[in-house]
Amino acid sequence: MRTLFILVLATLSVGCSSRNALDRHLDAAYTQYELGDCDKVMLELSQAERRSRPRDNLQPEISLLRGQCLERQGLFVDAAQTYQFIQSRYPASEYAFRSRARLETLRQLGHYEPEERVVIHAVKP
Template sequence: MNNAYRAYDRGNCESVMLELSQVDRDSRARRYIQPEVSMLRGQCLERQKLFVDAAQTYQFIITQYPSSEYAYRARARLDTLQQLGHYPANGAAQVRRTAL
């Protein structure tokens, strides 16, 4: 993940995606890392102006990991995309509360 973050800081989303693919392969037994991987992937998609793909990635995080810190951050990114006109208002993520 560190290499992916360094590439992101340099603005090199191609390297980010390659690093994240490697993390995906290496961390199959550590599923807790998946929401972080998806969040960084969504941010890179935004940088590449692939807003629909970014929004779908954020929706994935919200659906699959609803109680994670990354779901909270993904909802914030969707709100920002909506405010900037890159994501329709009726497509905003709905928060579903689950019993613990």
């Protein structure tokens, strides 16, 4: 019984420390973003992604911050692709709403042109 109790405690402590590490990386990414150091933001986001793999619910937040950093670096095409990824993969999330707003801002600034849909009409021979 004591062994089972120790195993349960060990399992819980590993899970908690993993979550704390993930939170630390996200917090550090936001701090570095505010300081304007996108290289460090990207590093912190990559580390957060590795820790969050089993928990897919944090991916849209990580991707949105990555897109904002790409914008700050002038990589507008990459940022737009990141925002489109969020919209296609997490359409019901708050981050999809935010990514649509970022794409509209990029469009208004002239950094993004949405692809025009081509309509093909059948012609009778």
